[in-house]
Amino acid sequence: MRCPFCGFNNSKVVDSRSKSNGKIIRRRRECLSCNKRFTTKEFIEETTLMVIKSDLRREVFNCKKLKQGIMRACAKRPISINQIDAMVEQIENTFKDKSVEEIPSKDIGLMVMKRLKELDHIAYVRFASVYRNFQDKEAFLAELQGLN
Ligand SMILES: [Zn+2]
Secondary structure, three states: OOOOOOOOOOEEEEEEEEOOOEEEEEEEEEEEEOOOOOEEEEOOOOOOOOEOOOOOEEEEEEEEHHHHHHHOOOOOHHHHHHHHHHHHHHHHHHHHHHOOOEHHHHHHHHHHHHHHHHHOOHHHHHHHHHHHOHHHHHHHHHHHHHHH
C-alpha cells in the first residue's frame, strides 16, 4: 500500500481492527520511509453468482440448494457430509476463481456429476437421472454405458 504522504511503497501495520462482524478490517499503517501513519480498510468482495436456467431465467446461486440436491443423490451411500460440503465448496470456488457472474445450470450439474462419478457410481446415476431431463435420455444412457 503506497504511502499517501511520500509515495513510499512499504509500510508496517501498527493496529488492526475488525468492524461490522468481521466484514471490514481497518488497519493503521506506518510508512517505513516517512513514519507517517495512515489507515486502510479491507473488505471482502461479495459477488452474486447467477445461475442461468435451461429456459434462460436467472436465479441467484444457492449453495444450500446445491448441497441438498447432492445429498438426495447420496442418500444411504457411503459419502460423508464433509465430502459433500467439500464438493459444494470446490464448485463454488471454481466460479469465484474464474470471476464469472453467470453460469449455466447445466455446467454446475456437469461439475457435480464429474465429482460424483469419482466418488460413488450409485449417487452419480441418481444425480444424473434427476438432473438430466427426458429429452436427453439417449445421452444419459450413453453415459451410463460408459461407466461399465
Ligand atoms: Zn511515507
